[in-house]
Amino acid sequence: MFKLPDLPYDAGALEPHISRTTMETHHGKHHATYIKKMNAILAERPDAPNRLEAVVRLAKDEGNKKLFNNAAQAWNHGFFWQSLTPEAQSNPQGELKSAIEKAFGSLDAFKDEAKSKGENHFASGWLWLVADSKGELQITDLHDADTPITNSSLTPLLVCDLWEHAYYLDYKNERPKFLDAFLSKLANWRFAEAQFQAARSGSGTWTFPV
Ligand SMILES: [Fe+2]
Structure with missing residues (x-):
């Protein structure tokens, strides 16, 4: 079973570019739902790997679209939160x-x-x-x-x-x-x-x- 990871910053920290409402809905509703649906599928799969990366690859290999869609969306959103930052950053170095x-x-x-x-x-x-x-x-x-x-x-x-x-x-x-x-x-x-x-x-x- 996987948990919804916390955002790495406050939900309002990306304003004015992304609103608190968007972040709370995106993270707390959309991302949470992908994880909930994935967990419901995995509950029937005691043989499933315990790393999400492996679950995504297994679902792809098996052609299990429902599991793949929810597991990959769970992973992609976790990666997306890391890809955003509220800090004023310099360009790539x-x-x-x-x-x-x-x-x-x-x-x-x-x-x-x-x-x-x-x-x-x-x-x-x-x-x-x-x-x-x-x-x-x-x-x-x-x-x-x-x-x-x-x-x-x-x-x-x-x-x-x-x-x-x-x-x-x-x-x-x-x-x-x-x-x-x-x-x-x-x-x-x-x-x-x-x-x-x-x-x-x-x-x-x-x-x-x-
Ligand atoms: Fe999304």
Whole structure:
């Protein structure tokens, strides 16, 4: 059985970019429901692994869509809370900065590509910055509950939730404004740097709390 992890900051800490109401609903209702539904499925599965990452991979391998959708959404949201920060941060530093410049040309070019992919993503899903096994970066948008942790050669560094529940109360249908806020004000580059270092060293990437 998995528990809803606490937010790593106060629900109102991301205002004015994301309102307390959005965070309380998103975390306390949407995320909580995915975990509750997953736990109900796992209650019938005494053989299930005790790490959420393993549950997600098992559900994918088995083609168990109901378990996959709820388990992957539980994991993705846990990762999303880490991808946001209320702290005014400097831009990416060090090796991550170099990798972004190598992959996209510049931080601004990265933001342009991320915004374009996020804007043009049809319906629900997630916008990911990932590193491959060579430490090279790419932006990928995945549909519905899909997650890069089922691909052993990819390590997620950051994610933005593209489901309407992530932004509709604050931005209505204007997803581009939400993406601007994410890319310019909320993205947790210190977390992404730590993920990138962990990916390169082969251990220590973020895992869902047990
Ligand atoms: Fe969400």
